[in-house]
Amino acid sequence: MRLRSLGEIVSHILFPRACPLCGEPGRFVCEACLSDVLAPPSPLPRCAACGGPSPCGRHGTRYELRARCIHRDAARELLLAAKYGGAGQLARRLGEELAVLAPQGAGWTITTIPEHPHLSWLPRGGSHLDWMARGLRARTGFAVRDLLRWTIRVRPQKQQPDARSRRALPRGCFACTSTPPERVILIDDVSTTGTTLERAVSCLYDAGAKEVLCLCWSVAVR
Secondary structure, eight states, X not given: OOOOOHHHHHHHHHSOOBOTTXXXXXXXXXXXXXXXXXXXXXXXXXXXXXXXXXXXXXXXXXXXXXXXXXXXXXHHHHHHHHHHSOOHHHHHHHHHGGGGGSOSSSOEEEEEOOOOGGGTTSOTTXXXXXXXXXXXXXXXXXXXXXXXXXXXXXXXXXXXXXXXXXXXXXXTOEEESSOOOSEEEXXXXXXXXXXXXXXXXXXXXXXXXXXXXXXXXXXOOO
């Protein structure tokens, strides 16, 4: 473990934290560990609707999904730490790394998959996805808006027993909270089957969006 500055040591005493990968104190994630995670090339874009390469023959780029990492090993550990460890700054840091996947040009608005209804008691803006959106905003300058809400109570996808159950997510499970802008970046943490993203993207298009791009920290290997 590398020796850090006195300020970092004091910070760790007052606000204990450590890199979830190597245990280095005073950091939400050390840059060396993050660099190792991001060293492999990002997965190729895929279609969230059918799972094939994007652009695909059926949907073009309508449901394009870009991910930073494969959902395994250290990349998975980092995401779990950001999601369940209460480390908002770690989630923000992961969101910053999504900037290399973001589209060029102005006029895009960032939104996220909303928290499930049973978590509605949480303070607005406090979820790991909200923090990831802030990180992406810091790197791109794009605005952030809450555009989606759940219309039904459903079991979270991570609690579904298999891929078939995940794909059974009802259509119409999302509604827009307001008319979306024409160009939307939709953030989720991880994509397994792509069903949640596909349902959310379809909702945004139905409400008036013209272009939607999905960004995730990680994507499951199919």
